[in-house]
Amino acid sequence: MYIQKVSLTGYRNLKDTTLFLKNGVNIFYGENAQGKTNFLESLYLCASGRSLRTKNDSQLIKFEATESHIQVLIQKPKTNDRIDIHLKKEGKKGIAVNGIPLKKLGELFGTCHAVIFSPEDLNLIKEGPVARRRFMDMEICQMNLVYYYDLQKYYRILKQRNHLLKEIQKKPSLKETLFLWDEQLADAAERIIATRSDFLDKLNQISSKKQNELTGGKDALKILYKPNSPKNQLQQKLKKNQQRDILLGTTQAGPHKDDILFLVNNKDVKLYGSQGQQRTTALATKLAEITLIEQETGQKPILLLDDVLSELDKNRQNFLMESIGELQTILTCTGIEDSIKEYVKQACLFCVQNGAITPS
Ligand code: ATP
Numbered sequence: 001m002y003i004q005k006v007s008l009t010g011y012r013n014l015k016d017t018t019l020f021l022k023n024g025v026n027i028f029y030g031e032n033a034q035g036k037t038n039f040l041e042s043l044y045l046c047a048s049g050r051s052l053r054t055k056n057d058s059q060l061i062k063f064e065a066t067e068s069h070i071q072v073l074i075q076k077p078k079t080n081d082r083i084d085i086h087l088k089k090e091g092k093k094g095i096a097v098n099g100i101p102l103k104k105l106g107e108l109f110g111t112c113h114a115v116i117f118s119p120e121d122l123n124l125i126k127e128g129p130v131a132r133r134r135f136m137d138m139e140i141c142q143m144n145l146v147y148y149y150d151l152q153k154y155y156r157i158l159k160q161r162n163h164l165l166k167e168i169q170k171k172p173s174l175k176e177t178l179f180l181w182d183e184q185l186a187d188a189a190e191r192i193i194a195t196r197s198d199f200l201d202k203l204n205q206i207s208s209k210k211q212n213e214l215t216g217g218k219d220a221l222k223i224l225y226k227p228n229s230p231k232n233q234l235q236q237k238l239k240k241n242q243q244r245d246i247l248l249g250t251t252q253a254g255p256h257k258d259d260i261l262f263l264v265n266n267k268d269v270k271l272y273g274s275q276g277q278q279r280t281t282a283l284a285t286k287l288a289e290i291t292l293i294e295q296e297t298g299q300k301p302i303l304l305l306d307d308v309l310s311e312l313d314k315n316r317q318n319f320l321m322e323s324i325g326e327l328q329t330i331l332t333c334t335g336i337e338d339s340i341k342e343y344v345k346q347a348c349l350f351c352v353q354n355g356a357i358t359p360s
């Protein structure tokens with residue numbers, strides 16, 4: 001699949017525009033603070049329904065505007081799809097696919113698969129577990145709509161349980177009803193744990209091959225799921241933690257505390273790896289994600305590379321550019337680096353200056 005056409009009005013600092021993209025490499029270059037990441041963000045919004053940078057959609061609207069409209073046309077082997085997103089300063093965003101308004105965000109998933117790769121992703125290993133859970137959830141949601149609904153259900157129950165914990169602090173007799181939420185929470189958790197475990201198994205197989213290629217066989221990568229509460233043990237754990245949960249007013253155990261473990265040569269790379277090894281591991285994981293999406297959905301995702309080449313050394317730059325293969329790639333950079341030069345001849349170039357995007 002590839003994005004053929006993009007139209008933007010009232011989006012961040014970008015001037016209203018309509019652009020035609022190539023089914024190949026598209027390079028958006030320009031100095032800092034000109035609007036490059038804003039452009040990629042608008043495309044990612046169409047794929048996932050969410051911005052990478054904010055939960056507050058009104059921030060996406062141009063300062064002086066009251067609404068914004070993003071439209072993309074996606075070419076697929078057998079069909080074409082049009083996604084329209086309307087953002088309003090006041091009120092919820094509206095999303096339509098082929099002119100039909102969606103009732104739920106989940107209905108958008110699968111229309112456009114995109115993988116975004118930015119310098120922050122290279123810190124996937126270094127950062128806290130929140131970033132790794134987010135990575136896992138965003139990726140699984142793109143491939144598995146049921147998981148998205150399971151996750152929503154889990155967080156709904158968790159919120160209700162946390163609310164009850166706080167109520168119990170004021171009225172201890174309410175404690176008798178807690179087991180009802182424990183049961184429901186454990187039930188929703190089981191499905192999440194099973195899906196995450198399956199996803200990470202598959203990701204592990206692919207990323208270990210990528211790591212092997214990236215390091216010439218020097219580093220062996222293993223990705224392991226680290227559930228906070230292993231299969232079928234959450235209900236017991238909730239019971240055990242009950243007093244502490246009530247005291248703190250929040251639930252201490254469950255998939256909302258899960259993590260991923262990255263082992264390089266059998267050692268936790270977060271604790272023992274060099275910065276280079278941590279970044280290579282993140283790169284191998286990200287590249288594996290592309291292969292996995294293709295494997296699971298039968299569709300080639302669109303690759304969004306936000307200024308990531310400048311963060312990598314020559315070897316890794318070349319490996320990344322060679323991995324692109326036949327994917328539509330939309331890449332931002334401040335200058336045309338050596339590793340891009342050989343692609344420039346076949347690429348579409350766009351200059352981004354002060355919010356204006358001009359094909360060049
Ligand atoms: P860099 O190379 O530093 O990453 P960039 O070209 O990727 O730069 P962007 O992140 O796209 O830059 O941001 C460009 C500008 O957009 C910023 O200077 C910011 O002030 C501006 N901006 C952000 N949100 C809005 C908005 N809602 N309305 C108008 N301008 C905005």
Ligand code: MG
Binds near residue numbers: 036037038306307
């Ligand atoms: Mg940027």
